[in-house]
Amino acid sequence: MVTKTEESELNNLEIQVDNGGGGAWEYLSLVRKLKQRRSGKVLKHGLSILNDSKLRSNLGPEEWSLYEQVVVAAMDCQCVDVAQDCAKVLRKRFPESKRVGRLEAMLLEAKGSWEMAEKAYTSLLEDNPLDQTIHKRRVAMAKAQGNISGAIEWLNKYLEIFMADDDAWRELAEVYLSLQMYKQAAFCYEEVILAQPTVPLYHLAYADVLYTLGGLENVQTAKKYYASAIDLTGGKNTRALFGICLCTSAIAQLTKGKAKKKLRRPKMQYPREPDTSVEVFENLSPRVQACIPDLLKVDLTCLDNVADSDGSLRALRAKTSSFIANNAKLQEFLGRKELDRHLDTDEAIVIAAATVAAATARWTTHGLHPLCTLLPTIYFYPSIC
Incomplete structure (x- = not known):
């Protein structure tokens, strides 16, 4: 340059x-x-x-x-x-010069003798298959005849040999753009940017192609490349600034109403581990404390009906079974004042997770056990129990 x-x-x-x-x-x-x-x-x-x-x-x-x-x-x-x-x-x-032979083949092009020029280039390539100039002349000759598909074919063959030639990638991108093949042009500009990452015009051209393609992901990426073009030019590229405005407007239109739909959609997933403490369970009323063993049994039933897609509920199911088998330990835990933080916090989390599991399963399996109707109130509002 x-x-x-x-x-x-x-x-x-x-x-x-x-x-x-x-x-x-x-x-x-x-x-x-x-x-x-x-x-x-x-x-x-x-x-x-x-x-x-x-x-x-x-x-x-x-x-x-x-x-x-x-x-x-x-x-x-x-x-x-x-x-x-x-x-x-x-x-x-x-x-005997091949270089002069190349000039003579170019003269045949200038005269419009395309077939003779093609034969001359083919003969020269047989002697030197890595002659870049001749490969490029074949592309130029195809374009001069209006054979765009032929130009694409020759360019792709050239890039199979000289894949680091960023000028050839840029030429191929422009040919694809002339045919409105924007996805292929975007790929070519990606190669150009990899070879010349500090040239703002390439960032701008790539952003234009992505914006033309449309779609939320493409427009968001286009906005980033417009921003990089602005950064590389010190904020003096008016076209990139206008591109930022267009992308911002398009993103707003594409995401309009999606946030509300996301909030209204019920979450039908297996329970997550709650962020709670032992004190929450100590403040439960005796009536609710007496229900805990039965709730844990309901929990096991509910866990059997909740999809365990990644195996994360297996450990919770095993630990809940252990609590039910050791009911005396459970009652001791619920009435104890001096707590061993490591043990009791872990136990509290398991009970809380079991409660949420049962509550979640109430909505997903619709009434597996009558006690399930108490669970949302117990977990979210323990002070009223």
């Missing part, structure tokens, strides 16, 4: 050359170094050097790089004759 400093240097040098201030070769070298395609300027200033034998001879080996640069610029400007003349010079100098 070209920095602002490099772009400014290139622009200043271009103005200087256009005004006759010299530096044409330096300008052309910088264009090539930064991989820019200012084809009109390159063709003009490149030919001015190549047509001057003195200037051309001063270039040394770099003369051939300039010929190659002018060939590409001439094809961009539809000056096919100029491109052919320069390509002939290169072929004469390098008769």
Whole structure:
């Protein structure tokens, strides 16, 4: 990616050359170094050097790089004759060069000879299957013919070999977007962000795709990526700020009314362990204390009718059985004043859990035992018993 400093240097040098201030070769070298395609300027200033034998001879080996640069610029400007003349010079100098063969195949593209160009590229790939430029030219050729599905196929084949090429992922994302294949485009932008996590434009593009896809989860994720784009640009990205507003509004619409429905929905689950203490049970009236053994028996019956999906009720069922078998210990616990905190707190929790289990089962199994009708009052309002 070209920095602002490099772009400014290139622009200043271009103005200087256009005004006759010299530096044409330096300008052309910088264009090539930064991989820019200012084809009109390159063709003009490149030919001015190549047509001057003195200037051309001063270039040394770099003369051939300039010929190659002018060939590409001439094809961009539809000056096919100029491109052919320069390509002939290169072929004469390098008769076995695959690089020149690639330029000649590109010339066939420029003329619209697609089948001949495809044959030329296929032949070149047989000699060098890892030539990235040729793979990319096949994608470009498919797009030029309007064969978008073919472009997708070639891009996917290219990415199977060069999967770390973030430019190719971005190109594939744009092709998918042109076909409104947003899920596939989102996947491509994820790969781009993994390769270039500090480029805000990629975060913004990914957020746009997610927002377009819609749905609560996608919109929430889009909001996060709009926020990251804002963070990476220091809060100066107006489009990302607007995206935050759109996502916030969409989330509010998508979640509207869900909170009320959630509150009204009865919870038909097995009992949780209650947050209670021994003192709650000490304050129970003697009438309720006398009911505890029977309540524990009801608890066992209820636990047998409550789904134990993860096995968490097995230990509670075993401990409740132990309490019933040792009724004397239970009565002693209920009347005792000096408590062993470790033992008694554990016992209190088990009794409380048993009570809640029976209460829950009353609502889920509808009247397994007459004593179940007392349980909600005993557990939630022990002071009135």
